Amino acid sequence: MLTLDNYSDTVLQVWENAKKVRNAQATFTLLLFIYIERSTDTLAIRRATQQNIASSSIRLPEFIREDDVDLEPLQLQYASVVAARLPISAPIEIPSNATMQQLRHVDRMAENHADERRRDINIESEPYRMVRIRIGSVTSAPVECYISVEDMRRSLGLPQCDLTPAFRAPMHGLSEPLLNTEDVDHIEE
Numbered sequence: 541m542l543t544l545d546n547y548s549d550t551v552l553q554v555w556e557n558a559k560k561v562r563n564a565q566a567t568f569t570l571l572l573f574i575y576i577e578r579s580t581d582t583l584a585i586r587r588a589t590q591q592n593i594a595s596s597s598i599r600l601p602e603f604i605r606e607d608d609v610d611l612e613p614l615q616l617q618y619a620s621v622v623a624a625r626l627p628i629s630a631p632i633e634i635p636s637n638a639t640m641q642q643l644r645h646v647d648r649m650a651e652n653h654a655d656e657r658r659r660d661i662n663i664e665s666e667p668y669r670m671v672r673i674r675i676g677s678v679t680s681a682p683v684e685c686y687i688s689v690e691d692m693r694r695s696l697g698l699p700q701c702d703l704t705p706a707f708r709a710p711m712h713g714l715s716e717p718l719l720n721t722e723d724v725d726h727i728e729e
Contacts, residue, residue, distance in 0.1 A: 612647030
């Protein structure tokens with residue numbers, strides 16, 4: 541083992557051994573292994589379990605209030621997961637990485653979509669809607685008219701309800717057949 545006390549003696553011994561090699565191109569190799577004691581004051585990263593996320597979600601609003609940070613819903617959820625990984629004694633830090641920027645963008649897009657949907661619902665509930673029609677020929681300029689939605693539905697024979705289906709989440713769990721089936725339609729190919 542190389543220490544400060546025997547450093548020069550050990551290097552000298554390795555050099556002497558390298559010189560004793562018969563061919564003129566002796567290699568001189570000195571392998572040094574350094575052992576450093578592990579610091580005990582490092583903060584270990586914790587797992588982001590449900591319990592840690594719940595405890596960090598309590599600490600996070602206090603930090604947001606104190607530092608006047610503006611976070612959208614998805615950013616808040618991500619920040620609580622990041623804070624859950626920190627040790628309890630560590631101060632909370634809001635990440636400023638690309639993920640936070642992407643989540644801000646997604647939050648704004650979701651907010652815009654919700655605003656558009658609310659506007660569409662308000663328009664659908666109005667009794668009169670603006671409709672553009674052409675009077676005379678196809679080349680005439682369109683005229684904007686307000687027409688009763690109920691009268692229009694009645695004249696077209698449509699029911700008095702919205703025919704646009706509500707959003708349905710995609711179905712999951714479609715199973716594949718347990719056995720391969722014969723393709724009788726393309727058996728000759």
